[in-house]
Amino acid sequence: MNQSRFPHLIDLDNYPVSCWNRITDLSIDIKRNPHIYIGACSGKIMGTLFYEPSTRTQMSFQAAMLRLGGGIIGFDNPANSSVSKGESIKDTTKIASGYSDIIVMRHPLEGSVKAAAMTSDCPVINAGDGGHLHPTQTLTDLLTLRAEKGTLSGLTVGFCGDLKNGRTVHSLLKALSCYKNNKFVLISTNELKVPTYIKDRLSASNKEYTEASSLEEAIPMLDVLYMTRIQRERFGSPEEYEKQKHVFRLDGKKMKLAKKDMIVMHPLPRVDEISAEVDDDPRALYFKQANYGMYVRMSLILSVLNEDIKTKPLFTGKIYPDVYCRNPKCITASEPSLPHVFRNHGGVLECEYCDERLLLE
Ligand code: NCD
Numbered sequence: 001m002n003q004s005r006f007p008h009l010i011d012l013d014n015y016p017v018s019c020w021n022r023i024t025d026l027s028i029d030i031k032r033n034p035h036i037y038i039g040a041c042s043g044k045i046m047g048t049l050f051y052e053p054s055t056r057t058q059m060s061f062q063a064a065m066l067r068l069g070g071g072i073i074g075f076d077n078p079a080n081s082s083v084s085k086g087e088s089i090k091d092t093t094k095i096a097s098g099y100s101d102i103i104v105m106r107h108p109l110e111g112s113v114k115a116a117a118m119t120s121d122c123p124v125i126n127a128g129d130g131g132h133l134h135p136t137q138t139l140t141d142l143l144t145l146r147a148e149k150g151t152l153s154g155l156t157v158g159f160c161g162d163l164k165n166g167r168t169v170h171s172l173l174k175a176l177s178c179y180k181n182n183k184f185v186l187i188s189t190n191e192l193k194v195p196t197y198i199k200d201r202l203s204a205s206n207k208e209y210t211e212a213s214s215l216e217e218a219i220p221m222l223d224v225l226y227m228t229r230i231q232r233e234r235f236g237s238p239e240e241y242e243k244q245k246h247v248f249r250l251d252g253k254k255m256k257l258a259k260k261d262m263i264v265m266h267p268l269p270r271v272d273e274i275s276a277e278v279d280d281d282p283r284a285l286y287f288k289q290a291n292y293g294m295y296v297r298m299s300l301i302l303s304v305l306n307e308d309i310k311t312k313p314l315f316t317g318k319i320y321p322d323v324y325c326r327n328p329k330c331i332t333a334s335e336p337s338l339p340h341v342f343r344n345h346g347g348v349l350e351c352e353y354c355d356e357r358l359l360l361e
Pocket of ligand 1: 056057128134167168228229267268269
């Protein structure tokens with residue numbers, strides 16, 4: 001496999017944990033002393049390729065680059081780019097990376113940003129690939145936890161909502177499993193449980209987790225409650241979504257059952273899973289969390305452009321030309337020219353793009 005030499009951020013696993021800590025440390029310094037960083041990226045260009053809607057991620061990346069003195073190019077509606085003429089991710093990335101020093105990309109297919117990184121001539125940052133991963137939201141969440149709880153260890157964290165399709169949940173669970181003594185309560189309906197590969201990751205790092213179906217019963221034991229919306233756009237049919245919406249709702253009554261120092265986080269946007277009355281509770285941190293996102297992205301852009309990051313190889317598996325990933329939402333299903341790369345775990349193959357598993361026959 002041709003390994004890229006750039007410090008791409010596709011999955012937080014691409015960077016060592018010490019690097020996540022350095023990025024959040026630097027964000028704290030940038031937030032305290034913004035004047036020092038004005039012009040730190042002057043003359044640099046960030047390309048933002050957003051194939052899916054975004055408010056916070058895109059605007060915070062743009063604000064971050066502008067505050068560092070750099071420039072921005074890109075699109076937020078693929079209908080206005082050559083994508084609408086049928087251009088592949090490979091070609092769009094190749095061209096955009098020739099115009100940019102760093103690329104930030106969001107796409108509805110799982111593994112798509114990794115596929116883009118393979119052909120890019122500059123570092124690529126994953127701003128969300130379908131229902132798979134969202135590493136820069138996780139950096140935001142780690143910074144929020146450090147700043148507001150003072151630690152990333154010894155926490156009981158409840159995740160509530162669409163744990164199947166919520167990419168922020170997947171990335172944050174993986175990240176928090178790397179710190180000591182964290183416990184997880186996974187609150188969802190039966191249909192929207194956390195994918196098995198994430199649960200295996202928790203078990204492999206000896207992290208205790210329980211699955212629950214009642215927010216009311218789980219809330220008293222939590223230090224952190226991470227709420228998420230039901231991801232309507234990832235359902236196969238409107239009927240399936242209808243059955244899942246409105247199941248979980250955090251309101252003032254439930255907040256009364258929570259610890260006095262429990263914090264509520266949410267990557268936003270919220271639909272109806274947190275009632276507006278909770279916004280005035282000092283434990284509701286989701287708006288502050290969104291603001292931390294800008295500082296973390298300033299820090300990330302700076303670190304990547306200053307080459308202050310040690311990366312691991314983009315691919316660790318092998319090419320199996322005759323094996324096909326069975327996940328219809330995987331990028332390999334729509335871009336057939338991509339090499340079929342899998343990690344082999346004792347006969348179980350794991351797709352390098354989307355983490356879907358299949359048995360080797
Ligand atoms: C999330 C996302 O896009 O995955 N939002 C964000 O980036 N802050 C969460 C969501 O869309 O529900």
